[in-house]
Each structure stands twice: as structure tokens, then as C-alpha cells.
Amino acid sequence: MHTAHTIASAIPMLEEFLAILEQAYWEASSMSSKDYLYDSISTINNELSELAKLSIQDHDLLYEPISPEFKVTLSRLPRFRESMNDFIGRGTTVITLDMAIAAILELTKENTAM
Secondary structure: OOOOOEHHHHHHHHHHHHHHHHHHHHHEOOHHHHHHHHHHHHHHHHHHHHHHOOOHHHHHOEOOOOOHHHHHHHHHHHHHHHHHHHOEOOHHHHHHHHHHHHHHHHHHHHHHOO
16 A cells, blocks of 8 residues: 655655656757657646645645646656657666656555545
8 A cells, every 4th residue: 555645745756757857858859859848847847836835734735736737747647658768868867757757647646546
């Protein structure tokens, strides 16, 4: 059984995911890939901005995605995950990004299923 993540534990995971996506952006080989990554980066920044508006007392609550744009990004991640080898050249970035996507999908699946 997985433990549910609080807002406080989700924030660093989202920040790490953001950093990995930014690295992948600079390594992407096509404009369409860069567009997708830029959109994902923007939605995560928006999600983090919304989380920053919460009071510190709320950080103990279970994390659920807040922004509608981030929810759309989450729905696209599985398909993106399957194709990222096609446009990210560095194997280490692909592996790191794959692990980060898995963690974010698990984070959001756990807490939205409750």
C-alpha cells in the first residue's frame, strides 16, 4: 500500500519534475517537442503558484491537482512518456524523466482515487 502525499510532500516532487522538464526542453530535437515541454513547464509553474497561495496549515492536507491545465498535462503524460525517446537525445535525461513521470503519475493517482 502506498502512502498518500500531502501538499508539503508533493511540492518538492513537482519542483523536481519541473527541473527535469526544463532540462529536457533544452535537449528536445524539434519545435513541436519544445512546445509540448514548454506547455508542461507552464502548467507545473501554475500548479506550484496555486499551491503557494495556500496557508502553511493547509500543507498537511492530501495533495490533489488544483489547476485545470495541470490536470490536462497529467492526462497527456502516459502518451508523452511512450514517445520521449524520439525527441530527447540523452539517455540519462530519458531515464530521469521517465522516473519523474512515474512518480508524478503515482502521486496524482494515489490522492485522486480517494
